[in-house]
Structure formats: C-alpha cells, structure tokens
Amino acid sequence: MEKSLGKTVIVLSLVLVLILVQPLTVNAEKTKVVECMGGTVFEDGTTVFTSVFLSPNLKTIKPDKTFENTVLVMLVAQKFDPKIVSKISREIFGGKGQRGLQIPTLTQTKIQPENLYHGIPKTMLIIIQKQSPETNEEIKNILLRLSKYYEVNFRSLISLKQKLFSAEIFFAAYTTDKDYRFFEGKLMESLKGLDNGFAPSVYEAYLNGVFTPKLKDWSSDGTLIVSGIINYPLLKRVLGIQAMMLPQSIPKDVTTKLLKFLEASGLTPFFIQLSLWENLYHSSPQTHTFSIQKLLHLKKPISASKHSSLSIVFLSTPTKATTTTGLEGWEIKGSTAIKTLKAGEVLKEEKLTFNYIFPPNISVKKLVDKTVVDEDSTVKVKVEILNKDTKPIYNITIDDSQTLKTYPTSLTVVEGSPTKKLEKIKAGEKITYTYIIKLKNLGYYTLPPAKITYTCEQKDYSTTTNQAYIKVKKPTIQKIILKEYKLITSYGEKTLNKFVPGYGWIITNLIILAILTIIAYSIYKSFKKPRKTTTQQPTQKTQT
Amino acid sequence: MSKVLGWIVSTVILVWVAYTYLFPSQLEMVVDWLGPVLGFNLRIGLTCFYLTFYDVFKDFRLLVLWFLSMFIGGFIGRSGKTGVGLAFSTYATLTAAIGLGFLPVGMGLGEISSFTIPPIPPTFSPNSLTQIPVVGKLLYSLTKTQNPIGQFNLQTILSLIKPLTLDLVKSVAKTLVLACVAGFIGGMVGGKIWRRV
Numbered sequence: 001m002e003k004s005l006g007k008t009v010i011v012l013s014l015v016l017v018l019i020l021v022q023p024l025t026v027n028a029e030k031t032k033v034v035e036c037m038g039g040t041v042f043e044d045g046t047t048v049f050t051s052v053f054l055s056p057n058l059k060t061i062k063p064d065k066t067f068e069n070t071v072l073v074m075l076v077a078q079k080f081d082p083k084i085v086s087k088i089s090r091e092i093f094g095g096k097g098q099r100g101l102q103i104p105t106l107t108q109t110k111i112q113p114e115n116l117y118h119g120i121p122k123t124m125l126i127i128i129q130k131q132s133p134e135t136n137e138e139i140k141n142i143l144l145r146l147s148k149y150y151e152v153n154f155r156s157l158i159s160l161k162q163k164l165f166s167a168e169i170f171f172a173a174y175t176t177d178k179d180y181r182f183f184e185g186k187l188m189e190s191l192k193g194l195d196n197g198f199a200p201s202v203y204e205a206y207l208n209g210v211f212t213p214k215l216k217d218w219s220s221d222g223t224l225i226v227s228g229i230i231n232y233p234l235l236k237r238v239l240g241i242q243a244m245m246l247p248q249s250i251p252k253d254v255t256t257k258l259l260k261f262l263e264a265s266g267l268t269p270f271f272i273q274l275s276l277w278e279n280l281y282h283s284s285p286q287t288h289t290f291s292i293q294k295l296l297h298l299k300k301p302i303s304a305s306k307h308s309s310l311s312i313v314f315l316s317t318p319t320k321a322t323t324t325t326g327l328e329g330w331e332i333k334g335s336t337a338i339k340t341l342k343a344g345e346v347l348k349e350e351k352l353t354f355n356y357i358f359p360p361n362i363s364v365k366k367l368v369d370k371t372v373v374d375e376d377s378t379v380k381v382k383v384e385i386l387n388k389d390t391k392p393i394y395n396i397t398i399d400d401s402q403t404l405k406t407y408p409t410s411l412t413v414v415e416g417s418p419t420k421k422l423e424k425i426k427a428g429e430k431i432t433y434t435y436i437i438k439l440k441n442l443g444y445y446t447l448p449p450a451k452i453t454y455t456c457e458q459k460d461y462s463t464t465t466n467q468a469y470i471k472v473k474k475p476t477i478q479k480i481i482l483k484e485y486k487l488i489t490s491y492g493e494k495t496l497n498k499f500v501p502g503y504g505w506i507i508t509n510l511i512i513l514a515i516l517t518i519i520a521y522s523i524y525k526s527f528k529k530p531r532k533t534t535t536q537q538p539t540q541k542t543q544t
Numbered sequence: 545m546s547k548v549l550g551w552i553v554s555t556v557i558l559v560w561v562a563y564t565y566l567f568p569s570q571l572e573m574v575v576d577w578l579g580p581v582l583g584f585n586l587r588i589g590l591t592c593f594y595l596t597f598y599d600v601f602k603d604f605r606l607l608v609l610w611f612l613s614m615f616i617g618g619f620i621g622r623s624g625k626t627g628v629g630l631a632f633s634t635y636a637t638l639t640a641a642i643g644l645g646f647l648p649v650g651m652g653l654g655e656i657s658s659f660t661i662p663p664i665p666p667t668f669s670p671n672s673l674t675q676i677p678v679v680g681k682l683l684y685s686l687t688k689t690q691n692p693i694g695q696f697n698l699q700t701i702l703s704l705i706k707p708l709t710l711d712l713v714k715s716v717a718k719t720l721v722l723a724c725v726a727g728f729i730g731g732m733v734g735g736k737i738w739r740r741v
Binding site: 375406407409410411439440441442443444445446448469471472474475476477480483519522523525526 | 545546548549559560563564575576577578579580581582583584587588662663664665
C-alpha cells in the first residue's frame with residue numbers, strides 16, 4: 001500500500017513538475033533574443049526605436065557578422081524613407097559594385113576602408129568606426145573634417161563591444177528634405193569608397209526585387225519596415241544576393257518555403273527582426289515615459305544575445321531634456337540613458353521618464369488631386385492642417401511658394417495663391433487650403449514641402465508638409481507636330497504682319513501649302529517617270 | 545524626288561517608333577528629371593541620341609527598327625546607290641537633331657535667372673546612368689581614375705577620351721554599316737519591283 005502510494009506521489013509530482021515546467025520552456029522559447037536596441041527622441045517629438053532580434057534557436061554565428069547586421073539594421077531603421085531607396089546608390093552606401101564600379105578614395109588617409117562605414121538614411125548621417133589604437137586619432141580628424149564640411153555636429157551614439165573588436169557609432173541628424181538634399185549632394189562629392197561594406201548586400205536585395213519598400217510595411221502605431229533579414233553565403237550562390245530583407249507583406253507561405261529550402265540545404269536561417277516607431281511624443285504632458293515593453297508590445301522578457309559579449313539598450317532624448325531613472329543598471333550620460341547587458345542576461349520591465357516640451361501635435365499634409373496628367377493640364381494642390389492637440393494654434397502661415405521657385409518656367413498658378421495666412425485653428429479642427437497649378441512640360445514634378453509656421457502658448461513653431469509628385473505624360477508625335485506647326489505659323493504671322501498688316505496668318509499658311517504641294521507634285525512626277533538604272537544606259541547608247 | 549521621300553519616310557519611321565515604343569528606361573529617367581525645364585525637345589533629342597549612339601547589336605529591337613526603316617527608305621529610293629546615300633543622310637539628320645533637341649538647354653542657360661535644375665525625382669537611379677552609352681563609360685572612367693576632379697593632366701584626359709572615342713566609333717560604325725546594307729537591299733528590291741510596276 002505504502003509502495004503504491006509512494007509510486008502515485010512520484011507520478012503525481014512528476015506530472016506537476018511537467019505542468020509547471022512546460023509553460024516555462026515555452027516561455028523560454030518565446031523569449032526575444034536581442035542583439036541591440038535603442039531609441040532616439042528628436043526635438044520635434046519624433047521617436048525612432050530600433051530593435052534587433054535574433055532567432056532564439058540560433059546556434060553558431062560569427063560575432064563579426066552579428067555586429068554588421070546589427071549596425072546595418074540600425075542604419076536602415078533610422079528614419080528610413082522608402083522613397084529614398086531608389087535614390088540610394090551603391091556609391092552612397094559604399095562597397096564595390098558587381099559591375100566593377102570603383103569609387104576613388106578622395107582623402108588620402110591612413111584609414112583602411114574597412115575601418116569606416118557610412119550611410120545616409122533620410123535624416124541621419126551615421127559613421128561607424130571600428131576602433132583600434134592606430135586609427136582612433138585619424139578618425140577623430142575625419143569626423144572633425146566632416147562636421148565642418150557638412151556643417152553638423154557628430155554625437156557619439158553608442159559603443160559596441162564585440163569579441164573581435166570594439167566600435168563607436170557617431171551620428172548627425174538632419175531635419176528637412178531640403179537639408180537632406182543639400183547634404184546628399186555634398187556627400188556624393190566627398191564620399192570615400194568602401195570594400196566589403198555591409199550595405200551593398202541590402203542594395204543588391206533591393207535591386208533583385210526581394211526587398212520591396214513600396215509595399216509599405218507600416219504598423220498602426222508606428223512603423224515596422226522589415227520583418228526579417230536572412231543572411232547566407234548560400235543565397236549569394238543561389239540567388240546572387242547576400243542578404244534578404246523580407247517585408248511583412250510577403251505571404252507567410254513564401255517565407256516558410258524559403259526557410260524550408262534553407263533548412264533542407266543543411267543551414268539554420270539567421271533571422272533579425274527590426275521595428276521602428278515614430279511620432280510618439282507631443283506637447284502634453286510635459287513628462288514622458290519611455291517603456292520598451294509597451295513600444296514593442298512584448299509580454300515576455302527580453303534576453304540579451306549569447307553571441308556577442310555585450311548587448312546594449314539605449315535611449316537618447318533631446319539635449320535639454322532631463323532624463324531620470326531609478327532603475328538598476330542604467331547609466332545616464334548627458335541626455336542618453338544606456339544599459340549594458342551581459343550575454344544571456346534578461347531584461348525585464350524598463351521604464352524611463354524624461355521632461356521636455358515638444359511642439360503641439362499638428363498633422364500637415366500636401367496632396368494633389370491627380371498624379372498622372374497630360375501636358376498643359378491643371379492640378380489641384382491641397383494643404384491640410386489638422387490640430388490633434390488639446391490647445392489651439394494661432395497666426396498660421398502656409399508658404400508653398402517654393403513650388404513656383406522650383407519650376408519657374410513650366411509651372412504656373414492659375415487659381416488661388418500658394419501662400420495663405422490664418423488666424424486660429426481650434427483643437428481638433430482641420431483646415432484645408434487649395435490652389436490650382438498648370439503644368440506646361442512633360443516630366444516628373446517634385447512639389448517641395450510647404451512650410452507652415454504657427455504660434456502656440458506664445459512660442460513660435462514651424463513644420464513642413466510632405467512632398468507631392470506629379471507625372472506629366474509624354475506628348476504624342478502628332479501633338480508635337482501640331483505644336484511645332486502652330487509655333488512656325490505664329491512666328492511667320494508676326495513677321496509678315498509687319499509688312500502686310502492683317503494678312504500675316506493667311507500668307508503664312510498659303511506659303512506652307514504651296515511648299516507642300518510642290519514637294520508632293522515632284523514626288524508624284526518622279527514616281528511616274530521610270531528611273532534610269534545603270535543596266536539600262538548601255539542599251540540606249542547602242543540603239544542611238 | 546523619290547530620294548527625298550525615302551529620306552523623310554525612313555527618318556519619320558525611326559523617330560516615331562523610337563520615341564513612342566522603344567525609348568529606353570535610363571533615358572526616360574533623364575526626361576523625367578529635366579523634362580519640366582527642357583520640354584519635349586529633350587525627349588526628341590534623346591530619341592535621336594538613342595538611335596545614333598546605342599549599339600545596334602546589343603539592342604535587337606533597335607537593330608530591327610534600323611533595318612526595316614532603311615529598307616523602306618531604299619525601297620522608295622529605288623536603287624542600291626540611293627539606299628546607301630539615304631542611310632548616310634538619315635544618320636546625319638538624326639545626329640543633327642540631337643543638337644536641336646538640346647537647343648532649349650542653350651537658350652535656357654542664356655537666361656540664367658529662369659534656368660533651375662529641378663530636384664531629382666524618386667524614380668531616378670544614378671546606377672542606371674552607367675548603362676547609357678558615352679555617359680556610362682565617362683562615369684566609369686571618372687570613377688576609375690585616382691585623380692580628384694580639378695587635378696587632371698593631359699595624360700588623364702587622354703586616358704578618359706581614348707576608350708570613349710573608341711566605343712563611340714564602334715557603335716556609330718555598326719549602325720552605319722547596318723543602315724547601308726538595309727538601304728542597299730531595299731533599293732535593289734525596290735528597283736526591281738518598281739520597274740515591273
């Protein structure tokens with residue numbers, strides 16, 4: 001009896017252990033493994049948060065590769081605009097292209113190309129430095145030169161320590177498209193070439209149509225641009241690309257098939273997930289809470305990657321913000337809070353608070369009623385302002401005159417004006433301002449952002465809308481001929497009217513008609529008359 | 545006068561088909577970018593550039609177009625000799641038309657205040673420029689050279705010009721030979737058929 005009771009107790013306790021352990025194992029499997037995560041809050045309230053998750057079943061991976069992918073993900077995630085992708089060239093991102101296009105090193109420094117990476121997402125210039133005692137001083141000089149050249153200040157964003165090396169990431173932020181364009185031009189001039197850079201593989205993926213940013217993988221509360229990156233030498237052999245960025249909108253079965261294919265080849269897929277959130281902070285309240293779990297919608301803890309000796313979590317707030325934390329392990333450096341995680345360490349609920357007055361929550365848009373039109377067509381341009389804040393805004397000025405300055409000869413305003421002044425926009429109110437433009441020539445028109453200035457609680461703010469695009473189709477050959485004919489006749493009419501006032505138009509058309517008749521008659525005559533060929537001539541001679 | 549008609553017909557066919565159907569995407573990007581300032585002339589000019597400087601043996605559609613249009617031109621001309629003459633005159637016309645197409649550039653530059661380079665459209669890819677003949681080669685040579693801009697010496701300039709000229713001469717020669725052959729065949733066929741009619 002005792003024996004059977006003992007057996008039952010053992011079995012029951014085993015079952016109990018199994019019941020208790022099972023969810024833990026499931027939880028352990030579901031724990032997100034993070035390589036690096038960080039957020040930057042900009043002065044306009046925009047927050048960019050990037051997290052790099054690795055697949056938990058990852059067994060072997062070279063630390064260097066992990067670092068490169070981490071950095072790549074951060075680089076791509078920072079204010080990444082899909083429209084810019086088409087502009088990003090292999091030259092901009094560096095690296096040696098497949099077509100053998102080599103970029104000359106413009107500055108003759110001791111720096112080896114592999115020690116310096118740089119790329120340009122929409123508003124950021126990021127310089128990543130692999131540190132070594134020999135190059136540190138040189139890199140400082142380069143940064144100094146670059147900051148003078150681009151007229152920006154580089155800030156150290158993060159330090160990464162790997163088994164093989166340590167690295168420092170510097171960044172400079174830009175706010176408007178105008179600045180970006182200016183900066184891009186300068187960068188193109190002074191870009192250094194890179195061999196074996198990480199970015200070309202992404203660009204390659206883009207070229208191969210694997211990474212399709214046009215599909216827009218925006219999540220409801222921010223942005224999730226890429227759901228995973230697979231990096232394999234096998235891909236290079238099979239598909240000719242080194243890394244694949246899989247957008248969220250790719251059907252799941254495609255991803256599954258791809259994973260199966262890779263697994264069948266005896267390889268474990270290497271996955272990175274990255275997320276990006278934007279526009280989270282606005283004027284009220286003044287005290288803000290930054291919660292990593294809330295941002296990432298995580299219910300389970302986050303575990304630091306085992307593959308790198310250290311993982312980093314960071315939050316960078318505006319320079320004048322006061323960041324406070326009572327949490328363990330967080331270190332405040334200026335306006336940046338950093339937590340260093342050891343390999344495999346678990347990150348639990350983390351909330352950081354900071355004080356800062358952000359601009360009011362105003363949404364501005366520039367819209368056009370048609371995006372593809374014929375020559376000499378009219379298009380309605382709309383500027384929408386939505387006050388999402390709890391406070392009204394005053395003295396609003398809409399300035400869209402830059403559009404006219406961009407295309408002075410081919411774009412005219414036919415109705416309304418590109419500038420407008422408004423007294424007040426109440427909280428929750430939406431104002432729409434419209435004017436009509438006419439587009440004369442063919443081509444792709446980029447209507448620059450409209451500038452909106454306003455006052456809120458006696459403080460002046462300014463913001464810009466998005467750009468708008470209009471494509472004017474090519475005219476048909478018939479239309480061109482008609483246009484040219486009209487141009488010729490009007491010129492002829494003007495000239496002849498000086499000599500024979502009032503008859504210029506008739507005379508011009510008569511002259512053209514006469515010329516055409518002569519040509520047509522001559523052609524007709526030449527066809528009626530048989531052509532003398534070289535073989536016929538000798539026969540004629542013998543006849544005479 | 546059949547020579548004139550042959551010349552008009554072959555030129556019109558070439559320009560019309562290339563402008564409407566065969567216009568390359570790399571050049572389309574240039575038109576998208578600079579079209580708002582330079583108008584349709586730019587597209588016409590680039591169409592002629594495409595017809596005269598692209599390698600006909602690397603673009604099958606262009607090869608067919610040149611062959612057919614010159615064959616028709618020669619056919620109307622009604623002799624092999626006229627066909628060959630037509631090939632040269634058509635090629636010369638198209639080359640001259642490139643300049644006419646870019647005429648507004650010169651005019652625009654005259655009035656500096658009204659000439660502004662528009663922003664690069666999002667559809668524009670700098671990499672595609674490398675696929676345009678002459679331009680691509682020039683970019684390649686420029687990026688290959690180790691001398692920064694402004695420090696060019698005669699040797700560097702010559703090393704840039706030499707491959708460019710060689711490439712240009714090759715593609716021009718190919719097009720002209722093709723046009724002459726097509727014009728000659730067209731002329732011979734035309735001559736025989738017209739005589740029977």
